Amino acid sequence: MKSFKEYIAYPYGLWMLIFIAVPLLVVVWFSFLSNPDFKAGVYTFTLDNYQEFMDPVYLELLYRSFLYAVIATVICFIIAYPLGNLIVSLPGHRQNLMIVLMIIPMWVNFLLRTYAWMVLLSGSGLISQFLGLLGFRDVSLLYTQSAVILGMVYNFFPYMLLPIYTALKKIDPDLLRAATDLGANHFQMFVKIKVPLSLPGIVSGCMMVFMPAVSTFVISNLLGGGKYMLVGNLIEQQFLTLNNWNFGSAISMVLMTIIFLVLGIARLITGKELDTGGQLL
Amino acid sequence: MKKIVLILSLLCLPFLAGGCGSDDRAELTVYNWGDYMDPEVIAQFEEEYNCRVNYETFTSNEDMYVKVKNSSDTYDVLVPSDYMIERLISEDMLRPIAKDNIPNLANIDASAQNLPFDPGNQYSVPYFYGVLGIVYNTAQVTDPVDSWNLLWNDKYASKILMYDSIRDSMGASLKRLGFSMNETSEANINAARDALIAQKPLVMAYVTDNVKSLMASGDAAMAVVYSGDAAIIMSETDNLDFAVPKEGSNAFYDNFVIPKNAQNPELAEQFINFMLTPEIAARNIEYVGYSSPNTPALALLDASWSNNSGFNIDKEDLTRSEIFKDLPSDVMDIYNRAWTEINVSK
Numbered sequence: 211m212k213s214f215k216e217y218i219a220y221p222y223g224l225w226m227l228i229f230i231a232v233p234l235l236v237v238v239w240f241s242f243l244s245n246p247d248f249k250a251g252v253y254t255f256t257l258d259n260y261q262e263f264m265d266p267v268y269l270e271l272l273y274r275s276f277l278y279a280v281i282a283t284v285i286c287f288i289i290a291y292p293l294g295n296l297i298v299s300l301p302g303h304r305q306n307l308m309i310v311l312m313i314i315p316m317w318v319n320f321l322l323r324t325y326a327w328m329v330l331l332s333g334s335g336l337i338s339q340f341l342g343l344l345g346f347r348d349v350s351l352l353y354t355q356s357a358v359i360l361g362m363v364y365n366f367f368p369y370m371l372l373p374i375y376t377a378l379k380k381i382d383p384d385l386l387r388a389a390t391d392l393g394a395n396h397f398q399m400f401v402k403i404k405v406p407l408s409l410p411g412i413v414s415g416c417m418m419v420f421m422p423a424v425s426t427f428v429i430s431n432l433l434g435g436g437k438y439m440l441v442g443n444l445i446e447q448q449f450l451t452l453n454n455w456n457f458g459s460a461i462s463m464v465l466m467t468i469i470f471l472v473l474g475i476a477r478l479i480t481g482k483e484l485d486t487g488g489q490l491l
Numbered sequence: 492m493k494k495i496v497l498i499l500s501l502l503c504l505p506f507l508a509g510g511c512g513s514d515d516r517a518e519l520t521v522y523n524w525g526d527y528m529d530p531e532v533i534a535q536f537e538e539e540y541n542c543r544v545n546y547e548t549f550t551s552n553e554d555m556y557v558k559v560k561n562s563s564d565t566y567d568v569l570v571p572s573d574y575m576i577e578r579l580i581s582e583d584m585l586r587p588i589a590k591d592n593i594p595n596l597a598n599i600d601a602s603a604q605n606l607p608f609d610p611g612n613q614y615s616v617p618y619f620y621g622v623l624g625i626v627y628n629t630a631q632v633t634d635p636v637d638s639w640n641l642l643w644n645d646k647y648a649s650k651i652l653m654y655d656s657i658r659d660s661m662g663a664s665l666k667r668l669g670f671s672m673n674e675t676s677e678a679n680i681n682a683a684r685d686a687l688i689a690q691k692p693l694v695m696a697y698v699t700d701n702v703k704s705l706m707a708s709g710d711a712a713m714a715v716v717y718s719g720d721a722a723i724i725m726s727e728t729d730n731l732d733f734a735v736p737k738e739g740s741n742a743f744y745d746n747f748v749i750p751k752n753a754q755n756p757e758l759a760e761q762f763i764n765f766m767l768t769p770e771i772a773a774r775n776i777e778y779v780g781y782s783s784p785n786t787p788a789l790a791l792l793d794a795s796w797s798n799n800s801g802f803n804i805d806k807e808d809l810t811r812s813e814i815f816k817d818l819p820s821d822v823m824d825i826y827n828r829a830w831t832e833i834n835v836s837k
Contacts, residue, residue, distance in 0.1 A: 332704075444834075
């Protein structure tokens with residue numbers, strides 16, 4: 211007889227089936243159709259949607275999306291790793307306080323935070339006014355590439371910090387002491403002990419930032435003013451404005467496949483160490 | 492187990508009560524653009540005609556069309572634009588208007604009637620109209636605002652707001668090159684596309700809803716907008732004016748129509764007639780800001796409205812402008828593709 215615990219997992223399984231597996235299959239199916247007429251029951255299978263995406267225009271768009279996401283991920287990492295080290299070195303109660311402070315902004319709705327940045331970055335906004343005082347006139351930061359990347363870094367930063375913090379916290383301090391005892395200097399200890407042991411946290415943090423960044427369309431729309439289209443915007447546009455669900459589905463499939471490949475590579479990097487904790491995946 | 496069933500059914504009770512409803516008033520379902528009718532006016536109609544109005548809104552003609560065509564819900568009154576009315580008529584989805592039931596039709600100016608999309612107004616009753624143009628900051632824009640070329644003037648680099656909509660942005664570019672708003676030639680559409688790609692470095696942003704704050708703060712010097720939106724922005728901010736380029740532009744007419752499968756067509760006609768009474772029309776104008784063909788209503792408005800160039804549109808600007816046509820899908824594919832290329836370009 212199955213235990214009670216196994217039974218209470220059923221609603222979750224059902225949820226996954228209805229809201230994840232089935233819609234995904236519909237997207238796959240749609241991506242292989244051309245102009246289906248559901249009322250008349252006419253479906254023509256085709257690879258045209260995928261072939262259309264191989265156009266240089268779209269490939270460049272894909273490249274741009276990856277470039278922005280990689281830049282945002284790297285910036286997040288550069289800020290989060292030293293910060294994670296700093297937080298771990300604090301006494302326990304202050305560690306918790308710091309983590310709470312990092313998480314509090316996430317309680318505010320994502321859209322609201324992005325709209326707030328629009329106000330801050332606009333030509334009459336606080337940041338431009340401040341730069342004006344320093345002698346930089348007429349600096350408009352809104353609707354630039356930097357604004358889009360800033361939006362990504364700001365919105366996804368906690369996803370980088372938390373796994374890194376968890377991974378660093380799990381490192382046994384005795385290991386570090388042993389390293390110092392055995393003659394390792396600070397740099398050697400960092401490179402040979404800390405980094406490898408926190409690698410799963412780093413990889414999982416990078417994934418957690420990279421994935422939403424590469425597929426975002428809200429940030430590029432609001433902070434980029436429609437000038438810096440990303441692959442997420444292209445998908446949104448196919449579904450909502452151009453009413454070409456089949457091409458939209460095909461782009462989604464391409465993006466999803468690439469993300470899975472990246473995930474696979476991440477798994478290879480961390481190898482078995484994925485079990486040592488710190489990862490959120 | 493019995494307890495659980497009991498609790499569940501108790502929990503469901505309020506929903507059941509709400510579902511049945513003791514409301515036996517007649518129902519009217521209206522499907523209109525967002526922010527396109529004063530809610531108080533609707534409440535007044537409900538009271539005077541002892542009925543209940545289900546008021547739903549849409550954001551584009553295409554959204555409305557898809558919903559009306561595919562959904563099992565039926566509507567009594569719709570407010571589509573010109574080209575969409577043409578499509579609905581050609582697909583036999585509209586019910587002819589019994590003009591005898593709408594005596595207030597006499598209030599409507601002749602210029603808004605008998606237009607090509609519905610000759611003789613057999614199926615539609617005029618509500619609002621407007622024209623695409625440029626709202627600009629009179630302190631910042633020193634050149635005359637009389638041509639779409641202004642949007643290509645690098646003096647105003649990063650101060651130009653374009654309208655994030657395919658037909659409107661492409662239309663401005665087509666008109667500037669001397670083509671039609673309803674251009675069907677691929678070469679001409681692509682020429683308009685290339686012009687927009689060349690213009691992109693000068694553009695501050697492609698927006699639909701953020702125009703008001705960017706114009707009010709002076710961050711943007713000019714924006715491509717529809718007249719009624721300009722009228723509202725100008726009524727709240729000084730130093731702004733509105734002009735329609737001499738090359739011509741897009742003029743639109745949003746009319747009331749009654750779908751063929753309307754549940755309550757008589758009440759629908761009463762609703763339309765009610766909206767055409769001068770006092771009610773005036774209240775809707777003050778709420779919406781678009782130009783109204785309701786002549787007696789105009790007399791009831793505050794003087795500031797007749798001085799507002801976004802509301803009081805020059806008749807010549809209208810005659811120079813074209814009404815959108817419902818383009819065939821293979822032509823729309825060229826437009827869509829061109830728009831994507833503009834979006835993707837640097």
